[in-house]
Amino acid sequence: MNSRYGSKRTTNTRTTLPVIEIVCDDTRTAVEYFKLLKQEVHGKKIVNVVPAHKNGATADDVLDLARTPSPEDVNDKSFVLIDVDTCQDVERIREKAKTKDVWVLFSNPCFEVWTLAHLQNTGEAFLDCNAVITRLKQKWKDEFGVDFGPKAQARYEKLSEKRNVAIINCQRRDPALDQSWTEVWRAVETILS
Numbered sequence: 041m042n043s044r045y046g047s048k049r050t051t052n053t054r055t056t057l058p059v060i061e062i063v064c065d066d067t068r069t070a071v072e073y074f075k076l077l078k079q080e081v082h083g084k085k086i087v088n089v090v091p092a093h094k095n096g097a098t099a100d101d102v103l104d105l106a107r108t109p110s111p112e113d114v115n116d117k118s119f120v121l122i123d124v125d126t127c128q129d130v131e132r133i134r135e136k137a138k139t140k141d142v143w144v145l146f147s148n149p150c151f152e153v154w155t156l157a158h159l160q161n162t163g164e165a166f167l168d169c170n171a172v173i174t175r176l177k178q179k180w181k182d183e184f185g186v187d188f189g190p191k192a193q194a195r196y197e198k199l200s201e202k203r204n205v206a207i208i209n210c211q212r213r214d215p216a217l218d219q220s221w222t223e224v225w226r227a228v229e230t231i232l233s
Contacts, residue, residue, distance in 0.1 A: 058117070059085075059086045059116045060118075060119070060227070061090060061109075061116075061117070061118040062119050062121065063090040063103075063120045064090065064151075065102045065122045066092055066095065066123075067094065068091070069151060070224075073151075073155070073196045074227075077228065098126070099122045099126065102122060103122075103137060103140070103144065108141050108142065109142075117143065117227075117230055118141075118143065119142065119227040120144045121145050121151060122144060122145070123146070123148075123150040123151060124146050124149055124150075125150055125169055127146070143226065145226055145227055146215075146222070146223055148221050148222070149169050150172055151224065152173050152191065153172055154206065154222045154228075155196075156176045157209040157210050157222065158199040158203065158205065159182075159199075163212070164219055164220060165220065184198055203228060207228060210225040211225060
Protein backbone atom coordinates (compact mmCIF):
# COMPACT_ATOMS: atom_id res chain seq x y z
CA MET A 41 0.00 0.00 0.00
CA ASN A 42 1.09 3.51 -0.75
CA SER A 43 -0.16 6.55 1.13
CA ARG A 44 -0.35 9.76 -0.87
CA TYR A 45 -2.07 12.79 0.58
CA GLY A 46 -3.79 10.62 3.16
CA SER A 47 -5.30 8.20 0.63
CA LYS A 48 -4.29 4.57 0.71
CA ARG A 49 -4.17 2.62 -2.51
CA THR A 50 -2.52 -0.46 -3.85
CA THR A 51 0.59 0.17 -5.92
CA ASN A 52 2.05 -1.77 -8.83
CA THR A 53 -1.39 -2.46 -10.27
CA ARG A 54 -1.45 0.45 -12.70
CA THR A 55 0.47 3.61 -13.47
CA THR A 56 0.39 6.03 -10.57
CA LEU A 57 -1.26 9.26 -11.66
CA PRO A 58 0.30 12.60 -10.72
CA VAL A 59 -1.51 14.39 -7.92
CA ILE A 60 -1.92 18.14 -8.35
CA GLU A 61 -3.31 20.05 -5.42
CA ILE A 62 -4.83 23.50 -5.93
CA VAL A 63 -5.43 25.40 -2.69
CA CYS A 64 -7.64 28.45 -3.29
CA ASP A 65 -7.79 31.60 -1.20
CA ASP A 66 -11.53 31.80 -1.78
CA THR A 67 -14.41 29.44 -1.18
CA ARG A 68 -16.04 29.37 -4.62
CA THR A 69 -14.72 31.29 -7.65
CA ALA A 70 -11.29 29.72 -8.28
CA VAL A 71 -12.65 26.48 -6.86
CA GLU A 72 -15.30 26.28 -9.61
CA TYR A 73 -12.77 27.07 -12.34
CA PHE A 74 -10.41 24.31 -11.19
CA LYS A 75 -13.19 21.77 -10.65
CA LEU A 76 -13.89 22.08 -14.37
CA LEU A 77 -10.23 21.37 -15.15
CA LYS A 78 -10.32 18.42 -12.75
CA GLN A 79 -13.15 16.88 -14.78
CA GLU A 80 -11.30 17.45 -18.05
CA VAL A 81 -8.16 15.57 -16.97
CA HIS A 82 -9.93 12.79 -15.07
CA GLY A 83 -8.10 9.52 -15.66
CA LYS A 84 -4.84 11.30 -16.58
CA LYS A 85 -4.13 13.29 -13.43
CA ILE A 86 -5.65 13.61 -10.00
CA VAL A 87 -6.55 17.20 -9.22
CA ASN A 88 -7.51 17.99 -5.64
CA VAL A 89 -9.17 21.39 -5.29
CA VAL A 90 -9.07 22.75 -1.75
CA PRO A 91 -11.19 25.83 -0.93
CA ALA A 92 -10.33 28.25 1.85
CA HIS A 93 -12.13 27.44 5.08
CA LYS A 94 -13.86 30.82 5.02
CA ASN A 95 -14.19 34.00 3.01
CA GLY A 96 -11.49 36.46 3.98
CA ALA A 97 -8.91 33.78 4.83
CA THR A 98 -5.41 35.20 5.21
CA ALA A 99 -2.51 34.13 3.00
CA ASP A 100 -1.04 32.25 5.96
CA ASP A 101 -4.35 30.43 6.56
CA VAL A 102 -4.47 29.35 2.92
CA LEU A 103 -0.82 28.31 2.80
CA ASP A 104 -1.34 26.21 5.94
CA LEU A 105 -3.94 24.14 4.02
CA ALA A 106 -1.36 23.03 1.45
CA ARG A 107 0.25 19.64 1.82
CA THR A 108 3.90 19.07 1.07
CA PRO A 109 4.20 16.63 -1.84
CA SER A 110 5.93 13.34 -1.07
CA PRO A 111 9.58 13.36 -2.23
CA GLU A 112 9.18 9.99 -3.96
CA ASP A 113 6.29 11.27 -6.08
CA VAL A 114 8.25 13.73 -8.24
CA ASN A 115 5.29 14.43 -10.55
CA ASP A 116 3.07 15.60 -7.70
CA LYS A 117 2.69 19.36 -7.23
CA SER A 118 0.93 21.58 -4.75
CA PHE A 119 -0.13 25.11 -5.76
CA VAL A 120 -1.54 27.82 -3.51
CA LEU A 121 -3.49 30.69 -5.14
CA ILE A 122 -3.34 34.03 -3.34
CA ASP A 123 -4.66 37.45 -4.33
CA VAL A 124 -2.21 40.31 -3.82
CA ASP A 125 -5.08 42.59 -2.77
CA THR A 126 -5.45 40.48 0.40
CA CYS A 127 -1.74 39.75 1.02
CA GLN A 128 0.55 42.54 2.11
CA ASP A 129 3.75 40.48 2.45
CA VAL A 130 4.26 38.61 -0.82
CA GLU A 131 7.96 37.80 -0.27
CA ARG A 132 7.39 36.35 3.22
CA ILE A 133 4.65 34.11 1.88
CA ARG A 134 6.88 32.99 -1.01
CA GLU A 135 9.61 32.04 1.47
CA LYS A 136 7.15 30.20 3.69
CA ALA A 137 5.87 28.27 0.64
CA LYS A 138 9.42 27.18 -0.20
CA THR A 139 9.78 25.58 3.22
CA LYS A 140 6.69 23.46 2.46
CA ASP A 141 7.85 22.69 -1.10
CA VAL A 142 4.69 24.18 -2.57
CA TRP A 143 4.23 26.74 -5.31
CA VAL A 144 2.50 29.94 -4.31
CA LEU A 145 0.87 31.69 -7.26
CA PHE A 146 -0.11 35.31 -6.84
CA SER A 147 -2.61 37.37 -8.81
CA ASN A 148 -2.53 41.16 -8.77
CA PRO A 149 -5.02 42.32 -7.75
CA CYS A 150 -7.08 39.09 -7.81
CA PHE A 151 -7.83 35.72 -9.44
CA GLU A 152 -10.24 37.36 -11.90
CA VAL A 153 -7.21 38.73 -13.79
CA TRP A 154 -6.70 35.11 -14.88
CA THR A 155 -10.28 34.85 -16.11
CA LEU A 156 -9.98 38.18 -17.91
CA ALA A 157 -6.78 36.99 -19.65
CA HIS A 158 -8.90 34.53 -21.62
CA LEU A 159 -10.71 37.49 -23.19
CA GLN A 160 -8.22 40.37 -23.16
CA ASN A 161 -4.45 40.81 -23.16
CA THR A 162 -3.90 43.52 -20.56
CA GLY A 163 -1.50 44.38 -17.81
CA GLU A 164 -3.20 47.65 -17.01
CA ALA A 165 -3.79 49.04 -13.55
CA PHE A 166 -7.09 48.23 -11.90
CA LEU A 167 -8.22 50.12 -8.83
CA ASP A 168 -9.29 46.88 -7.15
CA CYS A 169 -10.82 43.48 -7.83
CA ASN A 170 -14.23 45.03 -8.46
CA ALA A 171 -12.72 46.97 -11.38
CA VAL A 172 -11.35 43.71 -12.82
CA ILE A 173 -14.76 42.07 -12.45
CA THR A 174 -16.47 45.03 -14.15
CA ARG A 175 -14.11 44.68 -17.14
CA LEU A 176 -14.55 40.89 -17.14
CA LYS A 177 -18.34 41.24 -17.26
CA GLN A 178 -18.07 43.64 -20.20
CA LYS A 179 -15.67 41.39 -22.16
CA TRP A 180 -17.74 38.28 -21.34
CA LYS A 181 -20.90 39.92 -22.70
CA ASP A 182 -19.00 41.06 -25.82
CA GLU A 183 -17.54 37.60 -26.43
CA PHE A 184 -20.43 35.30 -25.55
CA GLY A 185 -23.50 37.52 -25.85
CA VAL A 186 -24.69 36.64 -22.34
CA ASP A 187 -24.16 38.12 -18.91
CA PHE A 188 -21.28 36.80 -16.80
CA GLY A 189 -23.58 36.42 -13.79
CA PRO A 190 -22.38 35.69 -10.25
CA LYS A 191 -18.69 34.84 -10.56
CA ALA A 192 -18.92 31.60 -8.59
CA GLN A 193 -21.63 30.41 -11.00
CA ALA A 194 -19.99 31.56 -14.23
CA ARG A 195 -19.97 29.13 -17.15
CA TYR A 196 -16.19 28.67 -17.13
CA GLU A 197 -16.43 25.90 -19.73
CA LYS A 198 -16.94 28.71 -22.27
CA LEU A 199 -13.30 29.63 -21.68
CA SER A 200 -11.82 26.17 -22.28
CA GLU A 201 -10.87 26.86 -25.90
CA LYS A 202 -9.22 30.13 -24.86
CA ARG A 203 -6.93 28.71 -22.15
CA ASN A 204 -3.81 28.66 -24.32
CA VAL A 205 -4.42 32.31 -25.23
CA ALA A 206 -4.77 33.12 -21.53
CA ILE A 207 -1.54 31.31 -20.71
CA ILE A 208 0.32 33.25 -23.42
CA ASN A 209 -1.22 36.54 -22.28
CA CYS A 210 -0.17 35.88 -18.68
CA GLN A 211 3.34 34.78 -19.61
CA ARG A 212 3.83 38.22 -21.18
CA ARG A 213 3.16 39.98 -17.89
CA ASP A 214 6.03 40.99 -15.63
CA PRO A 215 5.16 41.73 -11.99
CA ALA A 216 7.94 44.32 -11.90
CA LEU A 217 6.59 46.18 -14.93
CA ASP A 218 2.87 45.46 -15.30
CA GLN A 219 0.15 46.79 -13.03
CA SER A 220 -2.00 43.66 -13.21
CA TRP A 221 -0.74 40.10 -13.64
CA THR A 222 -1.28 36.56 -12.48
CA GLU A 223 0.76 33.40 -12.02
CA VAL A 224 -2.28 31.09 -12.10
CA TRP A 225 -1.25 30.04 -15.61
CA ARG A 226 1.53 27.91 -14.08
CA ALA A 227 -0.98 25.63 -12.34
CA VAL A 228 -3.25 25.45 -15.40
CA GLU A 229 -0.30 24.60 -17.65
CA THR A 230 0.81 21.86 -15.23
CA ILE A 231 -2.65 20.34 -15.16
CA LEU A 232 -3.03 20.40 -18.95
CA SER A 233 0.48 19.18 -19.82
